[in-house]
Amino acid sequence: MRIDKDQKFIHISLHPSEEGKDFETTLNVVNSFELVIGEWNSGSRMSPIWRVQNDVLEDGGVDVFPTGFLFFVGMTNPAELEVGFFPRVRKETPSLRVLSSLGVFNIVLSVSAEEEAKVIGDYLDDSNFAFEEWELVDSVSHGMSVRSKGTDGSGVDFGLEKLKSDELKLKSKHVELATNTLAAARRGEMYFPWLEGDLEKVLSSYCESLAVIENCDEAERAHFLDVAYYRIINANSAISRFTSQALTGIQPIDNSEGHYWPHSALGVGIASNAVRNVAAFISARVGEFDFVQRVADLGGKPYPFTERPVDLTMDEMNADFLTTTPSTTTEKMVPICFFSGRDSFKHDVYSLSLPLETLEAATCHQWSLRTITHELTHRIIEPILGLLLPAEHVEMLDADGNSKLHMDYLPNDLLDAAKVGLLDSLMALARSQEPGFIDDANRDFEQYPRLYDYLIDFSDQAEEFMVHTFDFFYFYSRDPHQYVQSLWLSWGIIPHLEGKLDDYIARTIVALSANTLHLNDSIQEARRQFIINFETDYIKANNPHYETVLDRVKSDDYWASTLEPIVTAGSVAARFVVVFLYSDAASTHLYRDAALEAGDGYDVKKGEFSNKTYTNPLRLMQEFSTSEKVSAADSAWLFHLLTFNVGGFE
Known part of the structure; x- marks a missing residue:
């Protein structure tokens, strides 16, 4: 399977119906963001999206049927669909269109007929994919069903009772940190199995800063209070930015909104996961050598x-x-990763930021x-x-x-x-x-x-x-x-x-x-x-x-x-x-990569989705981050590769 080079945009809009008695949700896929801007209203959200092609799928034609059925599937390696589902496509879902996004629901399937939708629904029900099914009539949503991926539901006990201080400037920050942490953890547990563990390490590190304040000499108190204050500001900023970017577009999609408006419909969960994998790899390898x-x-x-x-x-x-x-071997804290128009590439005690431009130019x-x-x-x-x-x-x-x-x-x-x-x-x-x-x-x-x-x-x-x-x-x-x-x-x-x-x-x-x-x-x-x-x-x-x-x-x-x-x-x-x-x-x-030790290079080509697992994302970045021209499609593909094809290092 390969990603199409032509970038398109999905436009989801919640607005009053023509009768004005209630609200309705419309969905369109258009060829340029100018077409979205021209139709923008108070309930508009958009995200870039790309067609996915192979030898079975029909090339050309509509991207999403205005009257038909739409499935948001995630987080899913597109190559898995090719192995498990596409052998049935030619006979049972001939109208199928497949698109890919950077959101946690990174696969969008569209068919025109109800019997085709049943085939897809049955396949997804038998899988462990989370998905939403929308029925569209003239681009207006007329029904929606949700299937969530199972979690154990227990959730991590973050020990938030430790966030106590008599210092006035820390009290409100503690409330913010507690709610930021819980919001990110509970919203993200279905999509990012690593998130609770990463947040737990951030909380533990900050609580150590609080303990130092309680046990230090009075002469040092002001210094360690400033350290704790700086750290909690960084933690709150990083977690809230991560949540607003990576967890935009979670279920229910039509009720989820992000404030980075170019990706406000489906978010950037794939990109966030990819960057976190790189940071986690370095943390793990450095932790092993310590x-x-x-x-x-x-x-x-x-x-x-x-x-x-x-x-x-x-x-x-x-x-x-x-x-x-x-x-x-020492387990190292993985920084909370997010994208920023102000901070560009920057590390801090709990965070790692990347410029927003990397979403299109990675x-x-x-x-x-x-x-x-x-x-x-x-x-x-x-x-x-x-x-x-x-x-x-x-x-x-x-x-x-x-x-x-x-x-x-x-x-x-x-x-x-x-x-x-x-x-x-x-x-x-x-x-x-x-x-x-x-x-x-x-x-x-x-x-x-x-x-x-x-x-x-x-x-x-x-x-x-x-x-x-x-x-x-x-x-x-x-x-x-x-x-x-x-x-x-x-x-x-x-x-x-x-x-x-x-x-x-x-x-x-x-x-x-x-x-x-x-x-x-x-x-x-x-x-x-x-x-x-x-x-x-x-x-x-x-x-x-x-x-x-x-x-x-x-x-x-x-x-x-x-x-x-x-x-x-x-x-x-x-x-x-x-x-x-x-x-x-x-x-x-x-530098080692177990998947490369017996070969001469990568057997995956730029733009093609793969099921192979590599253990060193740095080698992938070295191989595929050498373009002279910006390509949003290639960047989206690289983020998919770093999300789904990197593992075995933690």
Whole structure:
């Protein structure tokens, strides 16, 4: 089965009948959204929809019979219908039309005759599909029946009684969080079996924040209250956005409305499920390898070298410290995923947002879903930095009062080495800005409180360099062409980037330099690789900053005065990733796909629905997110693939 490239729009309208005595629901499928806009009224809702074709279904003709029977079926892989139902189509339902949407009811079946409707109804009754059947007469609904998918009906006990606080600014937020959670869980349990578990982890994490407030010192109370307040705002925002997008179009469909109006009839449940699968995959694989715990377990293990981490040779950097600790598995929280016209690609403590444009352009470089890996990498690096960063200035000294910032200090174990490596990363960035102060303060212990505050201000910048390096090594397989192209095509759509170009250039070259450390001048080689892979007609046509970026990187004067100092400083953070966070074993673990191990590639073609299961959605995104043109149909197909053909990793 294949999805048709021509996008159409379903228009459902609840409005007064011609007699004006009651309301009626009408449904039409039209070829352009302008036709929907022309008929828009206070009860209008719309969603994009696509014809589904195969060798049996009739091509062309009407999309939905204005007088006939309509079935909304979901959530269903279209390929399942081809195996279970379509062998009967030619004889028993010759008028059948099949359409696909991004909603939880992602399959729409239309037939013209009652006896055909009975055949479909009997088949669906025997299946475990949820569906609605509508009878249409001149596009007006004249009857509806609903069949829901069975659930155990028990529901998760979220422990909402724990949402207690005497703080006024939290009380109303607690009511909002409780109702948001219950609304999402109860509405979504039939469609998203993972939803209650994800929500439970969010609630548990937030309740831990409340417990900290109750047990902390009074001097710290204001800080931890702000932390809890920030977290509950993020949780409420994420859950409400997810509910309004993914759970639009649930049963009964004519009584469900979403506020993202281009998808207000059927919602985007398929797209939401697909993105969640990607986030869940990374959370699961990272949880299985558990980078944070492996770094923590470096404590007590001897540091085998006589140089500081920043001065290690290439052979020494390849020591793979992560695999010296036992394998552990920690269940990680999966962020609540939603689409946003304001936040674009952005991670937060409980959430992951994607730009609304990805709903139509997910297979296109500029809005590729691969950008998710950068945001989710922040969720890996942040807790590692939280583990390693000194909490106060005295932690920059060892038990004997020796400064860990001095180059003659050697770490006492591998965990201490990681902390020293991070301090060196901060020192390099700080020295690039204020070399005189840094060198003077480093010699004077009395200035360490001020020096500490100054260094901590560079932790966000160090994190960005580490995230880019980690992303490049683990999720782009150290491929400079893929990495540069992906970054700079996606950055080409970011507004007001002019003032940040140097930072973005530096982050890219720093990441590339981590893969050229074996060369005498790794940074110059990384600069050369950047130019080679950036200087393409494709990036030139799709990034408005192309000429400016290329001129800056190619100019020896600009390079020496502006870019090289920050790249050189940032390269210390990249080395930190190579030494302490990169492992060939971990890379293999994150990249593997059991379905591909015995073959040479994917046996599914773009636009064709499949029953095969893959275990690595990142590989699918890499394979099918390389289009130069936007295609809403291809994006809808990719979201279906990531929803129905990805599994076996949780």
